[in-house]
Amino acid sequence: MAPSVPQLTFNNGVTVPQLGFGVWQVGDDEVVPAVETALEAGYRHIDTAAIYGNEAGVGRAIAQSGIARDDLFVTTKLWNAEQGYDSTLRAFDASLERLGLERVDLYLIHWPVPAAGAYVDTYKAFEKIYADGRARAIGVSNFQPHHLRHLLEQTSVVPAVNQVELHPFFQQADLRAVDAQHGIVTEAYSPLSSGKGVIDDPAVRALAQAHGKTPAQVVLRWHVQLGNLVIPKSVTPERIRENIDVFDFELSDADMAQVAGLDRADGRVGADPDVMNVGAPA
Numbered sequence: 369m370a371p372s373v374p375q376l377t378f379n380n381g382v383t384v385p386q387l388g389f390g391v392w393q394v395g396d397d398e399v400v401p402a403v404e405t406a407l408e409a410g411y412r413h414i415d416t417a418a419i420y421g422n423e424a425g426v427g428r429a430i431a432q433s434g435i436a437r438d439d440l441f442v443t444t445k446l447w448n449a450e451q452g453y454d455s456t457l458r459a460f461d462a463s464l465e466r467l468g469l470e471r472v473d474l475y476l477i478h479w480p481v482p483a484a485g486a487y488v489d490t491y492k493a494f495e496k497i498y499a500d501g502r503a504r505a506i507g508v509s510n511f512q513p514h515h516l517r518h519l520l521e522q523t524s525v526v527p528a529v530n531q532v533e534l535h536p537f538f539q540q541a542d543l544r545a546v547d548a549q550h551g552i553v554t555e556a557y558s559p560l561s562s563g564k565g566v567i568d569d570p571a572v573r574a575l576a577q578a579h580g581k582t583p584a585q586v587v588l589r590w591h592v593q594l595g596n597l598v599i600p601k602s603v604t605p606e607r608i609r610e611n612i613d614v615f616d617f618e619l620s621d622a623d624m625a626q627v628a629g630l631d632r633a634d635g636r637v638g639a640d641p642d643v644m645n646v647g648a649p650a
């Protein structure tokens with residue numbers, strides 16, 4: 369029996385499964401069986417992006433699943449080179465076509481790319497997409513507090529989500545507080561630190577042994593209890609199923625504090641949003 373995944377509610381009333389399936393670095397053909405496995409395991413939230421090159425494969429997997437569209441939550445993202453009002457609208461049309469969908473549930477600006485100075489105009493195009501009902505919610509990814517504040521000053525729809533790198537080695541407490549202050553859900557990508565070793569940490573391994581779970585399950589449970597939206601990624605069927613099986617145990621306050629103690633000043637694995645440029649990899 370598939371796990372029952374809790375729902376989070378966005379600031380516009382839209383609900384989303386708290387744990388979803390990420391498909392970064394999964395090829396367009398490989399993504400089809402991966403998404404099929406995820407859907408069979410109980411995932412109903414799929415997170416892709418234009419730059420991943422697999423929107424079409426995600427769309428094929430969804431179409432072949434037989435699951436009603438209203439029972440699925442699909443996120444995609446606008447790539448850096450397409451920022452700007454008119455180019456955003458064209459890029460969104462192209463994403464919908466590749467996905468084979470009439471709407472997405474969440475559309476995100478992938479990076480702020482502050483050097484380009486286009487994310488406000490880009491978000492205004494997002495507001496039109498949202499007003500037209502073609503995205504049920506809109507948001508941002510990799511936005512730091514100063515990017516968020518500038519965006520909020522210039523636009524009218526508060527982002528539903530800010531999707532950022534977040535894991536026990538890089539917990540972004542200040543950013544999560546700013547998100548919460550504005551009613552923005554924080555979504556964690558690279559939740560297991562993309563191989564940087566969080567699942568090999570002795571404290572995490574000890575907690576896993578104590579709970580009869582894997583280290584990855586302990587870390588994902590930590591995210592869930594923090595209130596994060598979380599999107600682990602794997603193409604291994606056993607791990608895909610394992611990653612969603614985190615709703616039958618609970619970490620104590622002491623357990624949560626142990627994980628909180630793993631935060632590091634140098635914990636970031638991915639790019640710095642303040643220097644990420646238009647053509648850099650995702």
